[in-house]
Amino acid sequence: MIAVKDVVLRLFAERGVDIEEIGRIVYELQRPYSNSISLEQCVESVLRVIEKREAQHAIITGIALDMLAEQNALPEPLNSIVRRDEPLYGVDEVLALAVTNIYGSVGLTSFGYLDKLKLGLIGRLNDKDKGRVNTFLDDLVAGVAAAAAARIAHQRVGDVVDNGAATGHSADAGEAGPQPELREAASG
Numbered sequence: 001m002i003a004v005k006d007v008v009l010r011l012f013a014e015r016g017v018d019i020e021e022i023g024r025i026v027y028e029l030q031r032p033y034s035n036s037i038s039l040e041q042c043v044e045s046v047l048r049v050i051e052k053r054e055a056q057h058a059i060i061t062g063i064a065l066d067m068l069a070e071q072n073a074l075p076e077p078l079n080s081i082v083r084r085d086e087p088l089y090g091v092d093e094v095l096a097l098a099v100t101n102i103y104g105s106v107g108l109t110s111f112g113y114l115d116k117l118k119l120g121l122i123g124r125l126n127d128k129d130k131g132r133v134n135t136f137l138d139d140l141v142a143g144v145a146a147a148a149a150a151r152i153a154h155q156r157v158g159d160v161v162d163n164g165a166a167t168g169h170s171a172d173a174g175e176a177g178p179q180p181e182l183r184e185a186a187s188g
Ligand code: MG
Pocket: 085, 092, 093, 134, 135, 136, 137, 138, 139
């Protein structure tokens, strides 16, 4: 059986989303709160978020809707609404909040901030040229970044994150095994 996580990484790669670029957004979000934060830590946190079932399901759902709208395969009026990324259609944000909320309400402010400022990759995805529909994708990336930042914030104060693994020098850090593969999958 194909792991949903691998599907997420493949879809991200196909849709122009680089995991390291999401990590860079997380780094920007977290830098004001920590001098010792590294980009590597931020990328690692993004990968942890993507291991969560809730995140995977939201991501594959949103990207599927973007792709179907691109092919004009959604029923109307939904197809036009998604293609135009109508400002009053807030379902893309609501779906992305399912990802942000994995680590509690701490991520909400970051999500709102990213939605306004459209940092880096998010701004690029939000650009409506190139015939691509990224109505859901830009919010999903913001949702993942906000969740990854919230996860780091929880770790910093010693909260338990990720399936009860202790924080700090935790099982988290010890599970370095699958990450290089994940990065490869993400970039390939
Ligand atoms: Mg959107």
